[in-house]
Amino acid sequence: MTAKLKLFRIRGGVHPDDRKALAAEQPIEDLPMPALLHIPLQQHIGAAANPVVQRRQPVLKGELIAHAQGAVSAPIHAPTSGHIVGLGLYPANHPSGLNVRTVTLQPDGEDRWHPDVAGVDDPFALEPDVIARRVAAAGVVGMGGATFPSAVKLNLRNRHSLHTLVINGSECEPYLTCDDRLMREEPDGVLDGARIIAHALGVGRIIIGVEGNKPQAIAALQQAAASFEHIQVVRLPMRYPMGSEKHLVQTLTGKETPARGLTADIGVVVHNPATAFAVHEALRLGRPLISRVVAVTGQAITRPRNLRVPIGTKVEDLIEHCGGFSEEPAKLISGGPMMGQPLAELRVPIMKGSNGVLALTAAETNARQAAPCIRCASCVGACPCGLVPLTMAAHIRSGDLDGAVGQGLMDCIGCGSCAYVCPAHIPLVQYFNHAKGELAARGRAKQKQTETKRLAEARAARIEAQKQAKREAMARRKREAEAKKRAEAVPDVVQAD
Amino acid sequence: MNQPLSASPHAHAPVSIGRMMALVIMALLPATLFGLYQFGWPAIFLFTVTVGATVGCEALALIVAGKPVRVTLMDGSALLTGWLLALTLPPWAPWWVGVVGGALAVLLGKQVFGGIGQNLFNPAMVARVTLLISFPLEMTRWVMPQPMFSGDAPGFLEGIAITFGGQTYDAFTGASILGHVRTELGRGEHLDAALSGIFDPLSALLGTVPGSLGETSAVLLAAGGLWLIARRVIGWEIPGALVGTIALLATAMHLIDPAHYAPAPFHILAGGTMLAAFFIATDPVTSPVSRQGQLLFGAGVGLLIYVIRTWGGYPEGVAFAVLLMNAATPMIDHYLKPRIYGRDRRGKPLEYPELSPKGSER
Numbered sequence: 069m070t071a072k073l074k075l076f077r078i079r080g081g082v083h084p085d086d087r088k089a090l091a092a093e094q095p096i097e098d099l100p101m102p103a104l105l106h107i108p109l110q111q112h113i114g115a116a117a118n119p120v121v122q123r124r125q126p127v128l129k130g131e132l133i134a135h136a137q138g139a140v141s142a143p144i145h146a147p148t149s150g151h152i153v154g155l156g157l158y159p160a161n162h163p164s165g166l167n168v169r170t171v172t173l174q175p176d177g178e179d180r181w182h183p184d185v186a187g188v189d190d191p192f193a194l195e196p197d198v199i200a201r202r203v204a205a206a207g208v209v210g211m212g213g214a215t216f217p218s219a220v221k222l223n224l225r226n227r228h229s230l231h232t233l234v235i236n237g238s239e240c241e242p243y244l245t246c247d248d249r250l251m252r253e254e255p256d257g258v259l260d261g262a263r264i265i266a267h268a269l270g271v272g273r274i275i276i277g278v279e280g281n282k283p284q285a286i287a288a289l290q291q292a293a294a295s296f297e298h299i300q301v302v303r304l305p306m307r308y309p310m311g312s313e314k315h316l317v318q319t320l321t322g323k324e325t326p327a328r329g330l331t332a333d334i335g336v337v338v339h340n341p342a343t344a345f346a347v348h349e350a351l352r353l354g355r356p357l358i359s360r361v362v363a364v365t366g367q368a369i370t371r372p373r374n375l376r377v378p379i380g381t382k383v384e385d386l387i388e389h390c391g392g393f394s395e396e397p398a399k400l401i402s403g404g405p406m407m408g409q410p411l412a413e414l415r416v417p418i419m420k421g422s423n424g425v426l427a428l429t430a431a432e433t434n435a436r437q438a439a440p441c442i443r444c445a446s447c448v449g450a451c452p453c454g455l456v457p458l459t460m461a462a463h464i465r466s467g468d469l470d471g472a473v474g475q476g477l478m479d480c481i482g483c484g485s486c487a488y489v490c491p492a493h494i495p496l497v498q499y500f501n502h503a504k505g506e507l508a509a510r511g512r513a514k515q516k517q518t519e520t521k522r523l524a525e526a527r528a529a530r531i532e533a534q535k536q537a538k539r540e541a542m543a544r545r546k547r548e549a550e551a552k553k554r555a556e557a558v559p560d561v562v563q564a565d
Numbered sequence: 566m567n568q569p570l571s572a573s574p575h576a577h578a579p580v581s582i583g584r585m586m587a588l589v590i591m592a593l594l595p596a597t598l599f600g601l602y603q604f605g606w607p608a609i610f611l612f613t614v615t616v617g618a619t620v621g622c623e624a625l626a627l628i629v630a631g632k633p634v635r636v637t638l639m640d641g642s643a644l645l646t647g648w649l650l651a652l653t654l655p656p657w658a659p660w661w662v663g664v665v666g667g668a669l670a671v672l673l674g675k676q677v678f679g680g681i682g683q684n685l686f687n688p689a690m691v692a693r694v695t696l697l698i699s700f701p702l703e704m705t706r707w708v709m710p711q712p713m714f715s716g717d718a719p720g721f722l723e724g725i726a727i728t729f730g731g732q733t734y735d736a737f738t739g740a741s742i743l744g745h746v747r748t749e750l751g752r753g754e755h756l757d758a759a760l761s762g763i764f765d766p767l768s769a770l771l772g773t774v775p776g777s778l779g780e781t782s783a784v785l786l787a788a789g790g791l792w793l794i795a796r797r798v799i800g801w802e803i804p805g806a807l808v809g810t811i812a813l814l815a816t817a818m819h820l821i822d823p824a825h826y827a828p829a830p831f832h833i834l835a836g837g838t839m840l841a842a843f844f845i846a847t848d849p850v851t852s853p854v855s856r857q858g859q860l861l862f863g864a865g866v867g868l869l870i871y872v873i874r875t876w877g878g879y880p881e882g883v884a885f886a887v888l889l890m891n892a893a894t895p896m897i898d899h900y901l902k903p904r905i906y907g908r909d910r911r912g913k914p915l916e917y918p919e920l921s922p923k924g925s926e927r
Contacts, residue, residue, distance in 0.1 A: 079906070084576060163570055242576065314907070327907035327914040334917060400568060405576040410568055426575075434577040439640065440682040442582055445800075445854035454903040456854060476905045476912075484574035491580040492682075498572035 076322040080452040081307040091245040091365040091372035105173040105380030111419040112209040114140030128182035143207045145356035147378035150175040165412025191351040199268040206350035212340035215421035228332040233266045237278040238311035241404025246361040249374045251285035255292035261344030274299045309483040313338040368397035368427035384414035397427035439492040447486035457486035461499040586641030592789030600779040603710040604656035606724025612651045618667030619647025626676040649689040652779025666692040690884045707775040709739040739775040742835040743880040769834035783834045790843025804842040806863030814871045837883040851891040858901040865890045
């Protein structure tokens with residue numbers, strides 16, 4: 069169905085140069101299997117997965133190598149067949165580049181699937197719980213970058229009255245083209261995944277939102293959705309951060325998600341198209357999430373490409389496949405330029421949430437020394453959350469973090485629109501991240517203090533109780549001894565009488 | 566590969582403070598050139614001296630403060646301050662008015678607060694008000710326009726004599742429209758008589774009237790200002806609210822008593838209304854940051870301009886009005902903020918009673 073949907077205006081936002089032309093016309097290409105895969109155990113929000121394999125153990129493609137731990141977690145599977153050659157520490161795909169627990173797999177080149185990998189014929193005959201369990205077992209996480217375990221979101225129906233599933237195909241970050249390509253090349257798979265998710269959520273309506281700069285993706289999805297009454301493909305206005313799920317839902321429904329809440333509070337669940345495709349593969353083919361499409365782009369990349377990459381592939385393998393750097397990049401980023409993270413080094417692995425590898429030239433980053441704030445209010449106009457970034461930054465700069473919280477720091481989604489438009493080039497997001505991190509550390513310290521105090525008090529009480537018990541025991545023994553003495557003495561008295 | 570850690574975003578819009586200032590100056594250029602043409606060599610000398618003194622004082626202050634001089638001067642903010650100040654001066658004022666004004670603007674108006682972005686008051690208006698109070702004679706001596714190369718226009722040497730030599734020019738003096746009307750009304754004249762022969766809306770629009778160096782041409786100033794709005798360098802809120810408030814008040818008062826209260830075009834076209842609306846009240850440093858705040862601020866400046874002109878002690882109230890509202894800016898910013906996403910105006914999370922969650926778990 070392609071009926072027009074009335075769209076609602078969101079506040080603020082910016083119009084960055086989208087630079088998608090660099091890679092948008094490159095079809096998804098399979099990256100040749102690298103020599104080694106470094107598969108981190110923490111690729112998702114929540115608890116790290118727990119390895120179930122041992123060194124030198126052979127594994128088959130799709131075999132479980134680490135299982136989920138706790139309610140919010142995701143299992144991890146072997147991206148190909150081969151041998152486990154290491155269970156240890158390896159640099160993380162994180163700005164810190166710190167070592168994290170990682171399984172190293174040496175592919176045997178045969179790429180043989182595990183025999184248990186098998187799909188179901190009719191996912192729509194399954195109970196919602198069964199779908200959620202299968203999605204959980206396939207290790208599917210939010211592939212737009214947030215990496216929240218998808219199965220947890222499928223269970224939202226237990227707590228919320230839901231009516232709509234939104235597939236967030238806005239891909240509002242400049243440069244990134246992986247969702248665009250997937251929607252163009254696999255529209256049926258994306259749609260099938262969306263229908264399975266909608267079935268699991270028990271919602272009757274699906275809206276697929278795609279920004280207007282992806283006309284081919286919109287056309288492909290519209291064609292695929294033509295026979296489904298309850299699926300709408302919507303052309304979204306081009307404005308960053310259209311892909312912020314709360315803002316996307318507002319654009320589509322006119323409703324704002326309450327502060328500190330979820331879109332589910334207003335009856336909507338949002339998933340990424342790549343996630344929908346992963347759900348489709350998990351249910352129809354039984355395949356766990358072991359590879360993903362990554363946009364390798366930026367003007368410092370010789371041949372920008374969209375690559376299907378096994379999880380655990382080193383970033384440098386991707387760049388090498390794209391012909392290396394055409395010039396020394398000024399900035400290497402994992403993700404998009406607006407919210408992505410700097411890459412600490414090139415040997416870090418691609419993870420489930422890695423949607424892009426960008427190598428930007430100095431002209432593209434347009435970085436400058438920060439100047440004093442002239443209160444021009446560009447940031448106020450750009451903030452999609454109605455905050456006053458310049459005031460929050462002023463509070464943080466003077467060390468007044470509570471003041472910044474009072475100004476709404478915790479309602480900041482970190483989209484970077486403010487810093488993007490700042491004529492003084494003030495790193496506003498840096499201030500906000502610093503403050504959020506510091507507040508989190510303070511919170512932990514306070515919790516630790518409270519816990520320590522509680523334990524100390526409990527210990528004091530315990531010791532006191534022990535002392536009390538000892539005193540009572542002593543008193544009792546004394547009484548007994550005296551009583552015994554008296555008992556022994558009585559006959560004497562009697563005798564004396 | 567070692568790159569310095571930095572927070573997102575990793576791309577940036579092609580903007581800078583220097584570019585903003587350059588656009589503002591470009592917008593001022595037509596009105597400025599017209600003013601210089603209209604008032605001739607003395608105006609050119611005064612303009613040059615004022616801008617030079619302002620930039621020179623900024624450089625001096627930066628050296629004393631141990632701040633980078635070249636980079637800071639390149640942002641163009643001192644240049645713009647001097648430029649705006651020069652446009653508000655009587656065009657044939659002596660050179661020292663410009664020098665003292667430039668020093669007041671940068672040193673007292675800006676650098677004592679800590680430099681760019683830190684000042685509470687608009688530097689050009691601080692200088693303008695201080696000059697007006699200190700040197701009332703020099704600051705209110707207006708001349709009839711003497712366009713360059715016209716018959717009576719002073720030549721280069723005469724211009725030097727007027728600006729730097731203290732040569733008198735009584736033959737050329739004429740009252741500004743605002744000053745004239747005020748005097749006449751004060752003498753008990755009716756508005757019609759006061760306005761006859763001096764206020765012609767067309768000349769006030771074009772700017773062929775006595776007045777400050779760059780304030781006379783309402784149409785050129787408005788054109789520059791509208792261009793800035795189109796380029797999104799300034800918002801429409803402050804100019805809109807300022808001009809709208811003046812128009813509303815003037816029209817209302819004129820309807821009540823046409824004999825004593827001038828109609829809206831008079832107040833909008835005469836004096837510094839246009840310069841203030843588009844270039845002075847919109848100074849980002851000293852005006853509020855939220856849309857609501859800017860509307861209130863603009864309306865406040867407009868109200869004060871009208872009140873001072875109509876009932877106050879001075880014929881022109883722009884500079885006072887701007888300074889008074891500058892003082893109110895921190896308070897406006899404190900109370901008028903945008904509504905935060907997902908919260909009501911009081912900061913409470915939004916509630917949708919019709920969408921109560923299932924069960925009682927939450």
